[in-house]
Amino acid sequence: MRVLVTGAGDYLGRRLLEALHRGLPPGSSILGLDRAPQPPLGGVSLRAVDPFDAHELAETIAAFDPTIVFHLAALASVAQSSETPSYAWRAELLGTLNLAEAVAKTRAALVFLSSTVVYGEAFREQARPDETVTPRPDTISGRTKNACEYILRDVLANAGVKHLVLRPSNYIGAGQSETFVVASFAGQIARIERGLVPPSLEVGDLSAGRDFVDVADVTAACLRVIGQIDxxxxxxxxxxxSGVVTPVAEILEMFRGMTGARFTLRVSPDRVRAAGVRSEGCDSTAFATATGWTPAIPLSRSLSTILSEARAQLG
Structure with a gap:
């Protein structure tokens, strides 16, 4: 088994490489690609490759000769894409097109880690859409990921190369950037506990609901795909x-139960999405039926792990 992962320096990419090292059969080869050099990772080869350099990317993939490619290279957050729209479109579309053309010349299968953000406006009518719901993306992140799905379908289908699209919901885990709401709450609480900041927690729309799933469950889904790709x-x-839409306010209350610190709340305008408050979940029945995968990590355990890690980061 030879597995190649793009976006090796991203949060999900690094966790997937770690999971592959633990879960693949002995003798398997793993290569992680990223636009920037990455810290060493035991059992994994890492290489810095510019995704905009089609020739270098194609040469690297041809030399490695992967069995399966996981395409994760992307701007991870909705906010990050919104702040740099031109780069978001170039990075997502050109990088994906170059990858598709390179993989089209190999015997590999390709799995694209898209996102449930592609459903966009459809969430207003259905909080837990399944795959039959037509995406109506209303953010740059959603539009670019949806466009990449079409790129891969057109290029790889024409070349006779197998590909799949996974649309994870809001994955969470220890070490995630505080750009994301759960990590932000944990980091702020840890600093309040230490007395490093005033006892005031910055929040956004607490009434919004999201489908939170542990990053380890997402990497387990990828491993399940490898085993059943045929x-x-x-x-x-x-x-x-997870299939469960949890209000952000409930996440905050679960964190309150894990700390003795007391704090007030302050709504920060830059944490409020322009799209407005709504619930965003997904129905994963089709994937569970096809592969037998189900999320194994309870939300409470994920939150406890994330808060413990935030505390540990303070020394």
């Missing part, structure tokens, strides 16, 4: 999430 439909699209 049985999954070419061009198949699958949601990957």
């Amino acid at each position: 049985d999954l439909p070419n061009g198949g699209i699958f949601n990957v999430g």
